[in-house]
Amino acid sequence: MPSIWRRFFNQIDQQLALAHAALVPERPAVLIFMFHVLFEDEAAMTRQLVDPQQHITTQIFAEFIAYYQTHGYTFVTPAEVLRGLNPAGRFVLITFDDGYYNNHLALPILRRFGVPATFFISTHHVQANHAFWWDVVYRERLRQPLSAAAQQAEYALLKGMRHEEVDEYLLTHFGPDALRPVSDLDRPFTPDELQAFAREPEVVLGNHTAHHAVLTNYQPTAAQQELAECQQYLAHLTGSEPVAVAYPNGNYSPAVVAAAAHVGLQLGATVEAGKNYLPLPPTSSLQLKRFLLWGDQDVQAQCALFRTDFHLKQLLRPARA
Numbered sequence: 300m301p302s303i304w305r306r307f308f309n310q311i312d313q314q315l316a317l318a319h320a321a322l323v324p325e326r327p328a329v330l331i332f333m334f335h336v337l338f339e340d341e342a343a344m345t346r347q348l349v350d351p352q353q354h355i356t357t358q359i360f361a362e363f364i365a366y367y368q369t370h371g372y373t374f375v376t377p378a379e380v381l382r383g384l385n386p387a388g389r390f391v392l393i394t395f396d397d398g399y400y401n402n403h404l405a406l407p408i409l410r411r412f413g414v415p416a417t418f419f420i421s422t423h424h425v426q427a428n429h430a431f432w433w434d435v436v437y438r439e440r441l442r443q444p445l446s447a448a449a450q451q452a453e454y455a456l457l458k459g460m461r462h463e464e465v466d467e468y469l470l471t472h473f474g475p476d477a478l479r480p481v482s483d484l485d486r487p488f489t490p491d492e493l494q495a496f497a498r499e500p501e502v503v504l505g506n507h508t509a510h511h512a513v514l515t516n517y518q519p520t521a522a523q524q525e526l527a528e529c530q531q532y533l534a535h536l537t538g539s540e541p542v543a544v545a546y547p548n549g550n551y552s553p554a555v556v557a558a559a560a561h562v563g564l565q566l567g568a569t570v571e572a573g574k575n576y577l578p579l580p581p582t583s584s585l586q587l588k589r590f591l592l593w594g595d596q597d598v599q600a601q602c603a604l605f606r607t608d609f610h611l612k613q614l615l616r617p618a619r620a
């Protein structure tokens with residue numbers, strides 16, 4: 300579809316969804332949101348030390364929580380989801396992926412609103428103080444730009460690799476210091492910082508594999524090893540094993556879900572957008588949907604759209620066998 304028609308179609312879809320929401324009661328659900336980097340303010344974003352990704356500042360994060368609190372949502376932890384939520388209720392589960400030190404900026408906001416959040420940690424990055432590959436690529440490509448197509452191909456290539464291959468690619472292309480973070484903005488937590496952070500009552504830690512492993516690139520036993528190594532390190536640091544996992548890059552398969560269950564994980568977050576309707580079917584708990592909020596778009600409008608239960612696109616999508 301040409302982009303002008305796609306925009307037109309999306310606008311119609313959004314207007315219909317909002318009109319539907321105004322007329323029909325919202326269906327009970329748990330809405331899961333994923334965040335990555337958290338910026339102190341707009342100025343921090345312009346320093347170009349880290350891939351801005353969703354452009355989320357502390358102010359936008361606070362605005363997001365305030366929206367759902369004002370609209371009667373209850374904020375929950377993975378353990379509360381697993382114990383079973385009121386099937387007539389409306390819930391939000393906040394998640395942060397990767398283990399960035401900048402995520403500590405969420406804590407005063409979580410305290411102010413009295414809500415919890417779950418932080419999915421790639422533990423090898425914490426142990427080794429390694430930068431995340433997409434930040435390395437972001438910084439290096441600001442210096443040595445590629446065409447849009449070549450840049451897209453580079454990201455696709457890296458997402459298709461196992462972690463040893465990713466590290467080798469970065470070292471070969473960007474030099475021996477490539478894996479080293481350049482600032483407090485792009486670095487992961489240190490083990491001591493993460494241990495202290497995990498003691499905060501608002502903070503729950505979750506599994507994001509040892510090496511930010513895109514698990515569908517691995518043999519089942521190696522995928523299980525990535526998940527197990529992360530479980531063990533977080534248990535060593537905090538005294539208890541996580542119950543939740545976010546699959547890096549959202550990639551999962553029946554083998555990945557089985558590996559997660561095998562190491563004791565009970566709740567799994569993908570990157571497929573959508574509401575998780577209540578009551579949760581037991582088979583869905585390791586394949587939950589998550590929304591992405593964009594800081595460079597209207598936050599209130601996005602929050603309203605995430606709540607809607609009607610989508611023209613779904614109505615028009617051909618049925619799959």
Ligand SMILES: [Zn+2]
Pocket residue numbers: 396397507511547548
């Ligand atoms: Zn991640």
